[in-house]
Amino acid sequence: MKKTISFLLVLGMLLSLPACGGTPAGQSSSAPPVSSRVTEDLPAVSSEETQPEQSQSVDTPAGSNILIAYFTWADNTVVEDPGSVDADATTSASVLVPGNAAKLAAWIQQEVGGDLHSIVVEEPYSSDYDECLDRAADEKADNARPALASHVDNMEDYDIVFLGFPNWWYTLPMPVLTFVEEYDWSGKTVIPFVTHGTGGLSSTIQDLTAALPEDVTILEPIGVYRPDVDDSQPAVQEWIENLDIDVS
Numbered sequence: 001m002k003k004t005i006s007f008l009l010v011l012g013m014l015l016s017l018p019a020c021g022g023t024p025a026g027q028s029s030s031a032p033p034v035s036s037r038v039t040e041d042l043p044a045v046s047s048e049e050t051q052p053e054q055s056q057s058v059d060t061p062a063g064s065n066i067l068i069a070y071f072t073w074a075d076n077t078v079v080e081d082p083g084s085v086d087a088d089a090t091t092s093a094s095v096l097v098p099g100n101a102a103k104l105a106a107w108i109q110q111e112v113g114g115d116l117h118s119i120v121v122e123e124p125y126s127s128d129y130d131e132c133l134d135r136a137a138d139e140k141a142d143n144a145r146p147a148l149a150s151h152v153d154n155m156e157d158y159d160i161v162f163l164g165f166p167n168w169w170y171t172l173p174m175p176v177l178t179f180v181e182e183y184d185w186s187g188k189t190v191i192p193f194v195t196h197g198t199g200g201l202s203s204t205i206q207d208l209t210a211a212l213p214e215d216v217t218i219l220e221p222i223g224v225y226r227p228d229v230d231d232s233q234p235a236v237q238e239w240i241e242n243l244d245i246d247v248s
C-alpha cells in the first residue's frame, strides 16, 4: 500500500541563495504529507564550476537487503579545472564531490549498513550552474528520461531502498525517474532523502510517489537545506531512529 507519511524534519530554512528570494518550505516530524510546498521561484545557486572526479558506488558486505541510491550533481558532471573550485561555498550547489545527496547517503549507510549506488547519467551535466539549470529545465519540460550509465544488477535483493536526490526545479532530477522506471519496485519500502535550496521538498515526494507502484511503502522523507548539510548527521541519525524499519 502506497503511503506517504509525515515528514520528520527539515534543517535550516534560512535564505542563503544569492539570486533567490523564496521562502524555504520546512517540514517537521508532525508535518503532513508533502504537498504544495513550492515556495521558490528560482533554483538559484552560485556558479562555482568545478569538481574532481566522479565517485563510484560502494558495496557493503553481501547479504544486506538495504540499498542507498542517490543522484547528485557532483557525480554527474566533469570539471575542467578542479583547482578553481571554491570548496568553502557551502551555501551553494556544488560540483565538488561528495555532493550533498552523497553526504547524506554516507551517513545513512553508517546507521543502517546497506549498499551505496550513485545514479549516474550517460551524458554528464555541465559544471556551469546556469547551463546545468537550463538543461535540467529542458528535461523537466520534455518529461525526459536521460539515459543512465550506472545500474543496479540485483535490485530484487533489496527490500528497503533509501532514495536520495536534490530538488531540481521543484521536483526530482529527471534521471531519478529514469532510475525509478528501470526496476520492479513492487513490495519494496522506499525512504526518500532530499537536499534542497529554499524551495524545500517542493513536489519531489509527490512526483516520486506517482512514479512508483501502488504497493510500494513510502516512509517519511528527510529534507535537508543545503547550507545545513554538513552539520546534518545528527538529524539524519534521529530521522532513521524514528523510521519504522528493521535494520538489524
Ligand SMILES: Cc1cc2nc3c(=O)[nH]c(=O)nc-3n(C[C@H](O)[C@H](O)[C@H](O)COP(=O)(O)O)c2cc1C
Pocket: 040, 042, 043, 044, 045, 071, 072, 073, 074, 092, 093, 094, 099, 100, 101, 102, 132, 133, 136, 165, 166, 167, 168, 169, 170, 171, 195, 196, 197, 198, 199, 200, 202, 225, 226
Ligand atoms: C539544476 C538545479 C536545479 C535546482 N533547483 C532547485 C529548486 O527548484 N529548488 C531548490 O530548493 N533548490 C534547487 N536547487 C538546489 C539544490 O537542490 C541544492 O543545491 C542541493 O543541495 C544540491 O544537492 P547535490 O549537491 O546533491 O546535487 C537546484 C540545483 C540545481 C543544480
